[in-house]
Amino acid sequence: xxxxxxxxxxxxxxxxxxxxxxxxxxxxxxxxxxxxxxxxxxxxxxxxxxxxxxxxxxxxxxxxxxxxxxxxxxxxxxxxxxxxxxxxxxxxxxxxxxxxxxxxxxxxxxxxxxxxxxxxxxxxxxxxxxxxxxxxxxxxxxxxxxxxxxxxxxxxxxxxxxxxxxxxxxxxxxxxxxxxxxxxxxxxxxxxxxxxxxxxxxxxxxxxxxxxxxxxxxxxxxxxxxxxxxxxxxxxxxxxxxxxxxxxxxxxxxxxxxxxxxxxxxxxxxxxxxxxxxxxxxxxxxxxxxxxxxxxxxxxxxxxxxxxxxxxxxxxxxxxxxxxxxxxxxxxxxxxxxxxxxxxxxxxxxxxxxxxxxxxxxxxxxxxxxxxxxxxxxxxxxxxxxxxxxxxxxxxxxxxxxxxxxxxxxxxxxxxxxxxxxxxxxxxxxxxxxxxxxxxxxxxxxxxxxxxxxxxxxxxxxxxxxxxxxxxxxxxxxxxxxxxxxxxxxxxxxxxxxxxxxxxxxxxxxxxxxxxxxxxxxxxxxxxxxxxxxxxxxx
Amino acid sequence: xxxxxxxxxxxxxxxxxxxxxxxxxxxxxxxxxxxxxxxxxxxxxxxxxxxxxxxxxxxxxxxxxxxxxxxxxxxxxxxxxxxxxxxxxxxxxxxxxxxxxxxxxxxxxxxxxxxxxxxxxxxxxxxxxxxxxxxxxxxxxxxxxxxxxxxxxxxxxxxxxxxxxxxxxxxxxxxxxxxxxxxxxxxxxxxxxxxxxxxxxxxxxxxxxxxxxxxxxxxxxxxxxxxxxxxxxxxxxxxxxxxxxxxxxxxxxxxxxxxxxxxxxxxxxxxxxxxxxxxxxxxxxxxxxxxxxxxxxxxxxxxxxxxxxxxxxxxxxxxxxxxxxxxxxxxxxxxxxxxxxxxxxxxxxxxxxxxxxxxxxxxxxxxxxxxxxxxxxxxxxxxxxxxxxxxxxxxxxxxxxxxxxxxxxxxx
Numbered sequence: 001x002x003x004x005x006x007x008x009x010x011x012x013x014x015x016x017x018x019x020x021x022x023x024x025x026x027x028x029x030x031x032x033x034x035x036x037x038x039x040x041x042x043x044x045x046x047x048x049x050x051x052x053x054x055x056x057x058x059x060x061x062x063x064x065x066x067x068x069x070x071x072x073x074x075x076x077x078x079x080x081x082x083x084x085x086x087x088x089x090x091x092x093x094x095x096x097x098x099x100x101x102x103x104x105x106x107x108x109x110x111x112x113x114x115x116x117x118x119x120x121x122x123x124x125x126x127x128x129x130x131x132x133x134x135x136x137x138x139x140x141x142x143x144x145x146x147x148x149x150x151x152x153x154x155x156x157x158x159x160x161x162x163x164x165x166x167x168x169x170x171x172x173x174x175x176x177x178x179x180x181x182x183x184x185x186x187x188x189x190x191x192x193x194x195x196x197x198x199x200x201x202x203x204x205x206x207x208x209x210x211x212x213x214x215x216x217x218x219x220x221x222x223x224x225x226x227x228x229x230x231x232x233x234x235x236x237x238x239x240x241x242x243x244x245x246x247x248x249x250x251x252x253x254x255x256x257x258x259x260x261x262x263x264x265x266x267x268x269x270x271x272x273x274x275x276x277x278x279x280x281x282x283x284x285x286x287x288x289x290x291x292x293x294x295x296x297x298x299x300x301x302x303x304x305x306x307x308x309x310x311x312x313x314x315x316x317x318x319x320x321x322x323x324x325x326x327x328x329x330x331x332x333x334x335x336x337x338x339x340x341x342x343x344x345x346x347x348x349x350x351x352x353x354x355x356x357x358x359x360x361x362x363x364x365x366x367x368x369x370x371x372x373x374x375x376x377x378x379x380x381x382x383x384x385x386x387x388x389x390x391x392x393x394x395x396x397x398x399x400x401x402x403x404x405x406x407x408x409x410x411x412x413x414x415x416x417x418x419x420x421x422x423x424x425x426x427x428x429x430x431x432x433x434x435x436x437x438x439x440x441x442x443x444x445x446x447x448x449x450x451x452x453x454x455x456x457x458x459x460x461x462x463x464x465x466x467x468x469x470x471x472x473x474x475x476x477x478x479x480x481x482x483x484x485x486x487x488x489x490x491x492x493x494x495x496x497x498x499x500x501x502x503x504x505x506x507x508x509x510x511x512x513x514x515x516x517x518x519x520x521x522x523x524x525x526x527x528x529x530x531x532x533x534x535x536x537x538x539x
Numbered sequence: 540x541x542x543x544x545x546x547x548x549x550x551x552x553x554x555x556x557x558x559x560x561x562x563x564x565x566x567x568x569x570x571x572x573x574x575x576x577x578x579x580x581x582x583x584x585x586x587x588x589x590x591x592x593x594x595x596x597x598x599x600x601x602x603x604x605x606x607x608x609x610x611x612x613x614x615x616x617x618x619x620x621x622x623x624x625x626x627x628x629x630x631x632x633x634x635x636x637x638x639x640x641x642x643x644x645x646x647x648x649x650x651x652x653x654x655x656x657x658x659x660x661x662x663x664x665x666x667x668x669x670x671x672x673x674x675x676x677x678x679x680x681x682x683x684x685x686x687x688x689x690x691x692x693x694x695x696x697x698x699x700x701x702x703x704x705x706x707x708x709x710x711x712x713x714x715x716x717x718x719x720x721x722x723x724x725x726x727x728x729x730x731x732x733x734x735x736x737x738x739x740x741x742x743x744x745x746x747x748x749x750x751x752x753x754x755x756x757x758x759x760x761x762x763x764x765x766x767x768x769x770x771x772x773x774x775x776x777x778x779x780x781x782x783x784x785x786x787x788x789x790x791x792x793x794x795x796x797x798x799x800x801x802x803x804x805x806x807x808x809x810x811x812x813x814x815x816x817x818x819x820x821x822x823x824x825x826x827x828x829x830x831x832x833x834x835x836x837x838x839x840x841x842x843x844x845x846x847x848x849x850x851x852x853x854x855x856x857x858x859x860x861x862x863x864x865x866x867x868x869x870x871x872x873x874x875x876x877x878x879x880x881x882x883x884x885x886x887x888x889x890x891x892x893x894x895x896x897x898x899x900x901x902x903x904x905x906x907x908x909x910x911x912x913x914x915x916x917x918x919x920x921x922x923x924x925x926x927x928x929x930x931x932x933x934x935x936x937x938x939x940x941x942x943x944x945x946x947x948x949x950x951x
């Protein structure tokens with residue numbers, strides 16, 4: 001079985017063998033006013049294949065999938081698409097779904113207030129003459145849930161399910177449409193380890209049932225685990241298609257480094273930048289100190305953060321590792337102006353001076369910045385421009401006689417566009433049109449411009465590509481070298497190990513360990529992160 | 540989605556520089572980014588032209604232009620406030636009732652208690668602000684949706700109006716108060732064919748406009764930002780100046796500038812400036828665009844929301860006084876459906892239902908579209924029944940165009 005589909009199979013359309021691609025996209029070119037998003041992309045997916053598509057943000061992955069699924073209708077792009085042996089020209093997503101191509105977006109498209117069954121058959125209701133056949137709906141839903149391994153009652157409201165289970169409902173919904181080719185866009189981006197593992201296993205099971213699958217992912221390790229081959233996009237072009245393994249069950253032969261090289265067009269060398277120590281005023285002093293911080297859950301009588309104390313020296317990058325629900329974000333957001341939960345006790349000091357942080361403006365005024373883990377919900381005004389998003393935290397400092405100095409605002413934005421390498425046509429572009437990595441750079445710019453002494457970074461590289469990650473690491477290292485105290489919350493242990501001077505671990509709201517850079521390994525951290533602590537119930 | 544690959548740390552910098560586009564591209568950009576507002580401005584111009592022809596020139600007769608301004612002033616005042624409320628992500632259904640309520644309070648103060656009209660006016664504005672604060676409190680600090688709070692306010696203030704007026708009309712008002720809505724600035728100086736102070740005001744407006752445009756251009760150029768090519772810039776300034784001159788001459792050949800137009804211009808300049816340039820204006824847009832992100836960026840969301848409603852209350856009070864002064868009476872039925880006219884004006888003028896989008900000038904344009912339609916259709920003798928139908932269709936068409944235009948922008 002060969003891996004790169006296009007070359008071998010173009011002349012083979014008539015007598016299709018087992019290796020004939022189920023999907024073949026040839027020379028797909030898609031331009032938007034002023035920009036070329038795709039330039040002659042080829043993609044071939046064989047039957048029963050898990051085909052990964054990788055590329056940095058902005059490489060054209062999402063656009064390619066939109067072309068495939070008919071979101072960009074036939075005629076708005078150049079090139080040919082063949083599906084199951086015949087040319088197709090989808091004018092909308094309904095047409096591609098009718099042919100069995102279903103896309104599951106990163107942002108799930110479920111209605112939280114409806115039940116699992118209602119969601120599965122949404123738009124595709126089991127009904128006779130407009131009246132819903134509830135028996136048939138529930139029965140069919142239960143069968144589909146069985147296929148995806150979700151034991152929940154199909155009458156359960158989707159809002160009551162975690163993200164992992166919601167993802168499974170999406171897949172059940174796709175199965176209900178007799179899917180032949182399933183497209184998953186960053187399926188595990190929002191999932192914890194266990195849910196990710198289940199989902200990946202499900203994808204493998206679906207392959208056994210004869211469903212081909214395109215997976216878009218930034219997680220290279222995941223790609224190596226499940227994919228049969230990978231197509232790499234760069235700059236709107238398909239640079240190469242590589243086999244990941246020889247036979248479906250064999251060990252992967254393709255290394256992560258090889259994939260990265262294809263994505264960035266060169267060897268990345270180190271994945272983390274050089275750190276330089278801070279030697280200025282107050283070097284080695286404690287820049288940020290939290291003592292005895294305790295936070296109650298907003299609605300339940302339990303502590304989500306319990307008696308946490310930690311210190312960050314000036315110029316130091318200190319990590320906080322923990323599983324989902326360990327209380328890391330809750331700690332950070334409560335310290336940052338009580339933005340989450342109910343404050344119980346604890347104190348904060350910046351540069352040795354005790355400060356109060358009862359509101360966000362107060363926290364900011366004491367030089368604390370919190371960069372959220374969820375940039376779209378909490379970090380950016382998506383419909384507003386790059387320059388106004390950057391200036392939002394520091395507007396009072398940009399005024400002349402009470403008016404915002406727009407010219408200065410623009411200059412500031414231009415400066416960050418340059419220094420942070422934000423990819424945008426102009427600083428007047430709405431942030432929603434930027435790719436994830438560039439959006440994250442906008443959020444970082446906004447907080448750097450606020451001039452903080454303490455930066456709390458919550459998952460600063462979530463959902464962004466390798467090249468952008470390196471750039472963001474470089475910025476973080478630079479901030480530390482300038483003498484700022486950096487608290488770095490992350491679920492990716494390799495990046496904590498690569499960036500931090502010390503790492504705290506949290507589990508169930510408590511600090512469970514503190515490890516220096518030299519002693520830290522993924523294993524030691526994981527041990528602390530999964531340490532059992534007493535469940536706490538207090539009122 | 541951006542198309543270029545994210546640059547890796549040591550890759551060469553992209554060689555295209557901002558600010559060096561051909562004229563055509565700049566124009567296209569301008570048009571694309573301002574389709575909504577330019578579109579509505581063009582629509583307004585077309586509607587004016589239509590009725591100008593249809594009424595054999597009556598529409599733009601100096602006397603009718605004055606009338607048009609006075610007739611629509613209170614809706615425009617409300618529309619400006621409503622735009623700010625909608626940008627912040629809220630709605631205010633109570634303004635019509637508040638117009639009636641404040642008119643009633645003002646009337647009782649002047650007619651029953653014989654307060655000087657200036658005192659009555661100031662107290663009325665305070666009453667409006669307090670009413671706005673009352674609603675703002677429930678919305679911002681308690682967290683009840685504005686739709687509910689102001690629906691309650693709609694009933695509450697309408698009932699309160701009837702209580703204050705005891706179901707009767709109260710009239711007449713002192714001369715000075717009536718002048719707010721009906722008066723013109725007084726004539727001064729020697730007899731010319733025109734109204735002298737109006738000419739002076741017009742001239743000042745043109746000078747201020749040009750100075751501001753030129754200063755802006757210089758500043759932009761100094762900061763290496765993209766500027767319009769000189770020819771276009773001159774054309775733009777000439778067009779704007781010409782518009783001011785035409786309006787000035789029209790008004791000056793009748794009784795001059797209506798008092799209420801001065802008030803209105805002051806408000807639009809002030810609030811437009813606040814929304815564009817003041818920190819609180821930015822915060823209003825940020826709140827409407829993404830409340831959570833704004834909060835986490837240090838925007839005092841509750842205070843800003845509260846102030847937006849205080850402002851709306853005060854503007855509704857002003858509109859209430861203007862309306863009462865125009866009728867020279869306070870009636871229990873004053874201001875019926877005004878909230879809907881104001882909301883329609885804001886949406887025709889480019890506000891977004893989801894908040895975060897809209898401009899003060901847009902609200903004025905939207906209000907003028909409705910106003911000219913009203914006036915023009917009355918002049919040609921179309922009944923109020925058909926007028927309602929047409930206004931409904933215009934609202935639908937304006938927002939429909941917007942939706943269509945946005946969809947086209949995202950799918951091609």
